[in-house]
Every structure is written in structure tokens, then in C-alpha cells.
Amino acid sequence: AQRVTQPEKLLSVFKGAPVELKCNYSYSGSPELFWYVQYSRQRLQLLLRHISRESIKGFTADLNKGETSFHLKKPFAQEEDSAMYYCALPGPGAGNMLTFGGGTRLMVKP
Amino acid sequence: NAGVTQTPKFRILKIGQSMTLQCAQDMNHNYMYWYRQDPGMGLKLIYYSVGAGITDKGEVPNGYNVSRSTTEDFPLRLELAAPSQTSVYFCASSSTGISPLHFGNGTRLTVT
Numbered sequence: 001a002q003r004v005t006q007p008e009k010l011l012s013v014f015k016g017a018p019v020e021l022k023c024n025y026s027y028s029g030s031p032e033l034f035w036y037v038q039y040s041r042q043r044l045q046l047l048l049r050h051i052s053r054e055s056i057k058g059f060t061a062d063l064n065k066g067e068t069s070f071h072l073k074k075p076f077a078q079e080e081d082s083a084m085y086y087c088a089l090p091g092p093g094a095g096n097m098l099t100f101g102g103g104t105r106l107m108v109k110p
Numbered sequence: 111n112a113g114v115t116q117t118p119k120f121r122i123l124k125i126g127q128s129m130t131l132q133c134a135q136d137m138n139h140n141y142m143y144w145y146r147q148d149p150g151m152g153l154k155l156i157y158y159s160v161g162a163g164i165t166d167k168g169e170v171p172n173g174y175n176v177s178r179s180t181t182e183d184f185p186l187r188l189e190l191a192a193p194s195q196t197s198v199y200f201c202a203s204s205s206t207g208i209s210p211l212h213f214g215n216g217t218r219l220t221v222t
Contacts (some may be wrong), residue, residue, distance in 0.1 A: 003222055034210070043114075044200065046210040077162065086152065096141045096160075096204050098211060102152040 002027045004087050004101035008029050009024040011109045021104045023061075023087030031042075031089045033070040034098065035061055038084040047085070057081070077108045111215050112136050116214035117199050121138045123191040123221045127147045131186040133201030142184040143168075143178065143211065146197040153200065159184055 004023045013019055017042060033049040033093045048056045050070060062073045071089060084105050088098040111153030117132045135142065140161045145153040161180040173195060175187040182205075188195060198218050202211040 006152075007219075029207075043215045044202075044213040046213075049210070096206070096209070097143055097155050099157050100145075100153040101157075102150055 002031075002089060002091055002099055004089055004099055005053070006087055006101035006104045008104045010105045010107065011101065014044075014077055014109050016076050017108065019072075019074045019077045019081070019090070019108075020104065021085050021087075023070045023072065023101060025068050025070065025089055027068075027089055027091075030065075031063075031104045033061070033063060035059070035070075035072050036088060036100075038086070040083070045048045058068065077106075079108045079110060082106055082108045114201055114203055114214035116135060116199075119215065120218045123188075123218070123219065125191060125193065125221060126187050127186070127191050129191070129219075131188075131199055131201075131219075133184045133186065134168045134182050135201075135203040135207070135212070136182065137203060137212065139203035139205050139212070140181070141206070142178065143202045143204075144174070144184070145202065145218070146170065146174060146188045147200060148197050156186065156199075160192075167186050168182075188219075192214060193221050194218065196221045200209050 003026045031049045037047040038044045059074045086103045087101040112211050114135045143158045144156040147153050154170045157176040159165045200216050201214040204211045
């Protein structure tokens, strides 16, 4: 069965420090992975998807099929990055749904 | 452009009461979903729909029902509320293919 694991419930860093939010997955086949973000008092929204290979708000994520990981990284954290981050992959089954990890709360301290 | 609209934002129910959580989208999306978000547990899929008249169970469907009579609306019904249904409920929609999900603002439900 497919699964998404985010091992850290809370990650606290100082402004300007590098950030890495971990995501590991189990999936048969070639997955497309996503990172969603939920800022305080805002709705959950797409941050980035690996297929587009783009950088959004300074964040990047590389799919490592050997380690089955899709870690989210940013070289210099900003206070406005404080939010809840969810890693997700498609399925199970048809219908275009997503399976989400448990989420990591990122706190960036001044 | 409202996107995905959920009502109500908050609700407190007594055990055994029933209620309907409303969800509407104005993007003409075929796919719609209901997720629940429990602290530290991520989002769990309750029900989903791939088009009007078609619904299917997700990972945690027990205690819930849905209908999809129009493309725009996807209400979630709780018939006999239980404390285990205390959660934040999110409705989402997407167009066809592997496309991003658009989420509503959520409904915070407490059952006491």
C-alpha cells in the first residue's frame, strides 16, 4: 500500500538558517509527488510538484527514487515560511485523489 | 472567483445529532473530495466523486454519506454524530488528470 511519511511533526529554525522538511514515500511505479502548504488562517494550497521541477518561494524538492524521498529544502528560511507543510502523492485508486503525510509544522524564529 | 466554498466554518454537535457540511465549487471541476484532518494525522480521504452522479468511498467513510447531484455541489452528511468525528473537514476539487487540488477553508466540527 502506498504511504507518505513525514517524520518530523515540528521543525523550528532561526531566520536565515537552511531548512529541510523530510518526506519519504512507498509507492509502486513512478510517482508524482506534491508539497502543499497551509499558512495561518489560510486554506491548504499547492506549493510545488516534482514534475514541474520549479522553485516556489525559494523552496525546491528533488525526487530521489533510490531513497524514496522527496525532501523540501530552502537555503535561507524566512519568518513568513512558518506554516504547516504536507507531502502528498496520488492515489490510491482512480479519481485523482491524494494521499497525504502527517504534516510538519515549520516555525521560523526571528 | 470564489473557488471552493465550505459552510459552516464552525459547528458544535451533540452526540447523535445529524448535520450536512456544504461544499460548492465554481471552477467546473469534475473531481471533488472530502478529507478530514486530525491533529498529527494528516488528511484522510472520506469520500470522493469523479463527476455528477458518481461517488465512491475513500479511506475513512464510516459514519458519513455524500451525494453529487450537480457538478458544483458535494455535500457531506453526518447521520449520527459521534465524538470520533470531531475534526476539521476539508472539501477539495480538481480538474481531470493529475492536477492540483483546490481546497476550501475547512469546517471545524466538535461533537460532545
